Amino acid sequence: MIVRILLLIPLSLFLIGANGSPPTFVLAGQSNMVGLSTMPPVFTSPTPEGLESHTYHLGDYWKLTEDPLHTGTWDDRTSAWPTFAGEWMAVTGMQVNLIATAGGGSCLLVGPPYKPTPPLWDPDAATGLWYRRMLDQVAEANPGSRLRAVLWYQGECEVTHLAKFSSDPYSDYKAALEHLADRIWEDLGVPMVVAPVSLRPPPWPYQPKRQPIHDATIDAAVDHPHIYLGPDTDDLEHEEDGSHIHDVVTLGERWFDSVDLAGLAHEDDSDGDGIPDHQECGDISGDGFVNTVDARLIQRCAVGEDLPGICENPLCDATGEGDCNTIDARLVQRLAVGDLAKKDLQCAERS
Numbered sequence: 001m002i003v004r005i006l007l008l009i010p011l012s013l014f015l016i017g018a019n020g021s022p023p024t025f026v027l028a029g030q031s032n033m034v035g036l037s038t039m040p041p042v043f044t045s046p047t048p049e050g051l052e053s054h055t056y057h058l059g060d061y062w063k064l065t066e067d068p069l070h071t072g073t074w075d076d077r078t079s080a081w082p083t084f085a086g087e088w089m090a091v092t093g094m095q096v097n098l099i100a101t102a103g104g105g106s107c108l109l110v111g112p113p114y115k116p117t118p119p120l121w122d123p124d125a126a127t128g129l130w131y132r133r134m135l136d137q138v139a140e141a142n143p144g145s146r147l148r149a150v151l152w153y154q155g156e157c158e159v160t161h162l163a164k165f166s167s168d169p170y171s172d173y174k175a176a177l178e179h180l181a182d183r184i185w186e187d188l189g190v191p192m193v194v195a196p197v198s199l200r201p202p203p204w205p206y207q208p209k210r211q212p213i214h215d216a217t218i219d220a221a222v223d224h225p226h227i228y229l230g231p232d233t234d235d236l237e238h239e240e241d242g243s244h245i246h247d248v249v250t251l252g253e254r255w256f257d258s259v260d261l262a263g264l265a266h267e268d269d270s271d272g273d274g275i276p277d278h279q280e281c282g283d284i285s286g287d288g289f290v291n292t293v294d295a296r297l298i299q300r301c302a303v304g305e306d307l308p309g310i311c312e313n314p315l316c317d318a319t320g321e322g323d324c325n326t327i328d329a330r331l332v333q334r335l336a337v338g339d340l341a342k343k344d345l346q347c348a349e350r351s
Contacts, residue, residue, distance in 0.1 A: 021097060021142070021143045021144055021146040022094055022095035022096055022097050022146060023088075023094060023095075023096050023097070023146050023148050023264075023267075024096070024097040024098065024099060024141070024143035024146050024147050024148060025096070025097075025098055025099070025147075025148055025149055025150070025151050025259070026098075026099045026101055026134060026137075026138060026147070026149070026150040026151065026188075026190075027069070027070075027081065027098055027099065027100050027101060027102050027151055028101050028102055028121070028134055028150050028151065028152050028154075029102050029106070029121075029151075029152045029153040029154035030102065030103070030104060030105065030106055030153065030154045030155070030156055030157065031102075031103075031104035031105065031156070031243075031244060032153045032156070032195075032198075032233075032243075032244060032245055033079075033102035033151070033152070033153045033154070034069070034070040034079065034102045034103065034104055035067060035068075035069070035070075035077060035078055035079020035080060035081065035248055036077045036104070036239065036244040037077060037078045037079065037239065037244065037245060037246050037247075037248040038076070038077065038078075038239065038246065039078050039246060039247070039248055039249065040078070041066065041067050041078050041082070042078065042082040042083050042086070042248075042249060042252075043066060043082060044065070044082045044083065044085055044086025044089070045064050045065050045066070045082070045085055045086070045089070046064075047086070047089050047090070049089075049093075051089040051093075051094070051095050052064065052095060053065035053082075053085035053086075053088070053089065053095060053096050053097065053098070054097050054098075055069050055081070055097065055098040055099070055100055056097070056098070056099045056100065056137060056140070056141035057069065057070075057100055058070055058100050058101065058137070060140060062141075065081055065082055065085045065098060066082055067079050067081075067082065069081055069098070069100045070100045070102055070103065078248055079248055079252075080245075080248040080249075080251040080252035080255055081098055081252065082252070083248065083249050083251075083252025083253060084252040084253075084255045084256050085098070086252075087252065087253055087256035088256055088259075088265065091256070091260070091265065092265055092266065094267075097141070097143065097146075099137050099138055099141045099143070100137075101130065101133060101134040101137050102153075103120070103130060105117060105157060106120045106121055106130055106154070106157065107119045107120060107121065107157035107158065107161070108121040108122060108154060108155075108157070108158065108173070108176050108177070108180065109122070109157075109158055109162060109166075109172060109173060109176050110157055110158055110161040110162055110165075111127060114161040114162075114164045114165055115157065115160075115161045121154070121180065122176075123179070123180060123183040123184075123187075124179075124183075131180075131183075134150075135187055135188070138188060145189075147188060147189075147190050148190060148259075148264045149190050149191050149192060149193050149228070149259070149262070149264055150184050150188070150190060150191075150192045150193070151192075151193050151195075151230065151255065151259075152180075152192050152193065152194045152195070152230070153194070153195040153230065154197075155173070155196070155197035155213040155214070155217065156197060156243055158173055158197075158213050159197060159207070159209055159210050159213050160209075162209075162213070163209050169209070169212040169213060169216075170212035170213075170215060170216045171216070173212065173213050173216040173217075174216035174217075174219055174220050177194065177216065177217060177220045177227070178220050178223070178224045178227070180192070181220070181224055181226045181227045182226070184226070185226045191226040191227060191228055191262070191264075192226060192227050192228070193227075193228045193229070193230045193255075193258055193259060193262055193264070194217050194220065194221055194227055194228070194229065194230050195217070195230035195231050195232075195233060195255075195258075196213075196214045196215075196217040196218050196229075196230075196232065196233075197210060197213050197214050197217065198210075198214075198233040198234055198236070198238070198245070199211070199214055199234045200234065200238060200242060201234060201235050201236070201237070201238070204238065204242045228258065228261075228262035228264075229258065230254075230255065230258045231251060231254030231255050231257070231258050232254070233245055233251060233254075236250055236251060271288055271289050271290075279315075280315065280342075281315055281318055281342065281345040281346070281347035282294050282295075282298075282315060282316075282318050282328075282331070282332040282335060282345055282347070283315055284297050284298060284301075284310050284313045284315055284316045285297060285310075286313075290332060290335055290336065290342070290345075291336045292333060292336045292337075294332050294336070295329050295330075295332040295333035295336055296329075297310055298316050298318075298324060298328050298329040298332055299326060299329035301316060301324045302324060302325045302326045302328070302329055303326075311324055314347065315347050316328060317347055318331045318332055318345045318346065318347060319331065319346055320346035320347060331344070331345060332345070
């Protein structure tokens, strides 16, 4: 098995992991996240500058961000994600990785007898297999703290089936989506960016049952602290089935715009040294600077004080030896007074 993987995957992809990961996004939801467009494929990686985007495929391997990205996708169908990755790299100058977990026809709320398949995305249900699969995919891809958000486009299942048992589809879907965001924040520590289900442009007739799911998604983004609003697709060209987005190039551009608007496309560098704040070894105060305040906090951790959110911070381990001790405090103090350079600190986790 190992020999087969070595033959399929370029050696450079084995460098992907927590310490070396670029910013990473999870792709979750239904078939419009998978991508079922008949548009010609877009190739945006590697860029002329040598930047590459990789996707952790549901087949449990890394590949360049090129369609098809998800297991079960028709080989001749395309998605928004090569365009999204290309926009990201062109604007930010950084690489970006994706983790594919979406699947066509998957429901958040609806199950038998209204739909043959169970609510696969329900994080609390025994049938919430795809939610747990998403967590497994993230663990295997190992992006560390470079994971930025879960991108979510779903609701077609509820459009079709929710009204069959719910007297208030708007409230039920909004509550379920907000609960999903709570669980994602608890399990992964990142927000969601959610795209409302499309109301569809003409010539498709208006469907009243789409409206509550569409509006619930927008209002959840307004009301919930861990949900950002994703792209609007009401005006985009659809496939002949009326459900799937055809213009995935514009969709990919809009996904990047939504991520950028949510503040997820750029990295803070408070001291202007070219090292993002989240990678400043020794900065356990979280202000983007490494100074005597950090040295004192590390010393307090080393002597046994319980400082929540501080002592367990991997940036405390300036020696890279696996714990937070007085040697780390001394190294950070020496850096603060100019005796050491930042390259002399060896945090094991800089992601």
